[in-house]
Amino acid sequence: MNNSRQMQRSGVSTAHHQRQYSDNFLETSNGRWLQSNGLQHLHSSNTSSQEYAYYGHGSRASRYADPPATPPVSSHASRKNGDEDQVSSPSELSPGLLDLHSLDTELLSEMPGPGLYNGSSLYQCFQSRSFDDFEIPTSKQTGNNRAHAFPENNFLKTLSLDKDKANSVAKIKVVVRKRPLNKKELAKTEEDIIETHANSLTVHETKLKVDLTEYVEKHNFVFDAVLNEEVSNEEVYRETVEPIVPIIFQRTKATCFAYGQTGSGKTYTMKPLPLKASGDILRLMNHTYRNQGFQLFVSFFEIYGGKLFDLLNDRKKLCMREDGKQQVCIVGLQEYRVSDVEMIKDLIERGNATRSTGTTGANEESSRSHAILQLAIKRSIDGTESKTPRVVGKLSFIDLAGSERGADTTDNDKQTRIEGAEINKSLLALKECIRALDNDQNHIPFRGSKLTEVLRDSFVGNSRTVMISCISPSSGSCEHTLNTLRYADRVKSLSKGSNSKKDIIFSTANLRESTALPMPSIPPSLSSSKDDAADAWPQQIQREDYEVSEESYEQGKLPWKKNTSEDKMRKANGQTKWKDLPKVDSKNSDSDDDLNDLLQEEEDLVNAHRKQVEETMDIVREEMNLLVEADLPGNQLDDYVIRLNAILSQKAAGIQQLQTRLAHFQKRLRDHNVLVLSSAY
């Protein structure tokens, strides 16, 4: 069905492909790019930068198309209110070439910093508009209409960020969003197995022992933020995108993507973000950067089955080219110049309505494509509109296809399986790129998929990435949820800054205070140990040591929330091998303390060791999941195996070091016992 739809559409787009040629246009930058790439036959008399502007603060009647910075498109200038056809009419739009990344990618040199921000005038200008049309009111939102129409949010504070502060915005931020149980899950009496804390969460996975008794395995994860089911879309925006909006004006490219299994809330989460962001961008353009010649452009396309389709141009098939500087260009992509939030909203709605959906084994209305909406801020070199504007910064929103990967492999529908393979391939490639960036590798495997090729310029240079991992709380989705969180954990480990280490300590404190959950395996005592071997503590353990899993053996399926004291007891009972040690009298209390310290250290070490092994197993499992059906070509597969081997070797080295430390501690314990025994007799 999708196939035929696409064929129909591509048929239409072929018809649209008839272009007028103009030698003059070769004078433009896009034309030059075409020429330099031997593609002059593709060039159009129009750019794809469609004017979609209307000034006069939102009055549709006063909308007019601004004289374009590039060859003009006049036919749609008189687009009437609500007349979508006029806008989308291919003959009117005359799709041209959007050199999204080529010359545009050479960002304009330093922009003047934000001027003095006058919060009240800004408020006055925008108070009549609402930017929250997508927002679902929550119980927390009171009847303060004024506040709702113009949320008195962090943005006002963010506006006054100077460049230094902007630089302090994390390069990679990983946020998890948990959705509420849905009706289906409630009807099946599925349990909520996700317990959230400030910036950590625990997954309570029910497992079966060999004797078929149930037990709960807990998996703890720490992220930059964890948003529970009560958090509104407005708060999600504040936590994720709002802080990066001002730095788009500082020659930065930022990407915000949602990852998670089908039905986990990716679209629900992503949909309102571009609109809110463009509202904030326009505010900055109209106030802080007033009269500085900034322009906002919107484009929206999807990657479906490895091919690109323009969501704002009747799903016209697009092609991607790489220029001599290895910059990726999307040929023919429509880009609309916008200066009003309402218009952006129209465009987003149009694009969303055009997205590919199909039926999968996992979800009837599943998005099987990656949807990419880009907000580009441009400015011509001299700040006027007489010259072709160039990209100053870009904000990309990516609603990824469902990450359930292997789930559809049993599906009989060939098309669905091919889609699944493509999705697996791109998610694998995305992670590979992130991993390569993490390791400061010279070679970033962007070519692994269309998705990563498109994102290439958003990851290099001065870039920011926000990943929102969407998870279902339901026990039935446990495996997918763990996969999502592990993927997010890998992305998180990219963050080399102070964040991750701080998180561990913070989280440890949190966990110790609030529950008797298993402790992360690097307690302060161990990391501050004066023992020589402490220096040999593998680096990656400190960095990646987020997930701790501990089996708390339970007879029957007891609700996890009630188990704290039992867990404590079990933990104590777990030390049976030491309880037969001869008792020493109270005079030996110092020795007791020493012994306890040693026992604690040993237990931590054993936990860390087990965690390393588990993590390694997780990596292998996860990679296998991704590889299934990814259908990589031979050379990519070889590269992939080499990289995976390197990671596993690193893990093996970490495990080896832990084993050495363990042997060392056991020797100390034996010595200690001999000492205690000899003093006892």
Ligand SMILES: Nc1ncnc2c1ncn2[C@@H]1O[C@H](COP(=O)(O)OP(=O)(O)OP(=O)(O)O)[C@@H](O)[C@H]1O
């Ligand atoms: N935080 C939330 N609060 C309330 N409802 C939610 C939330 N997240 C998701 N939903 C609801 O759950 C359903 C599935 O969400 P959504 O379509 O966003 O999932 P998805 O991850 O995009 O799925 P797919 O990958 O199949 O497109 C929708 O009906 C949506 O309204």
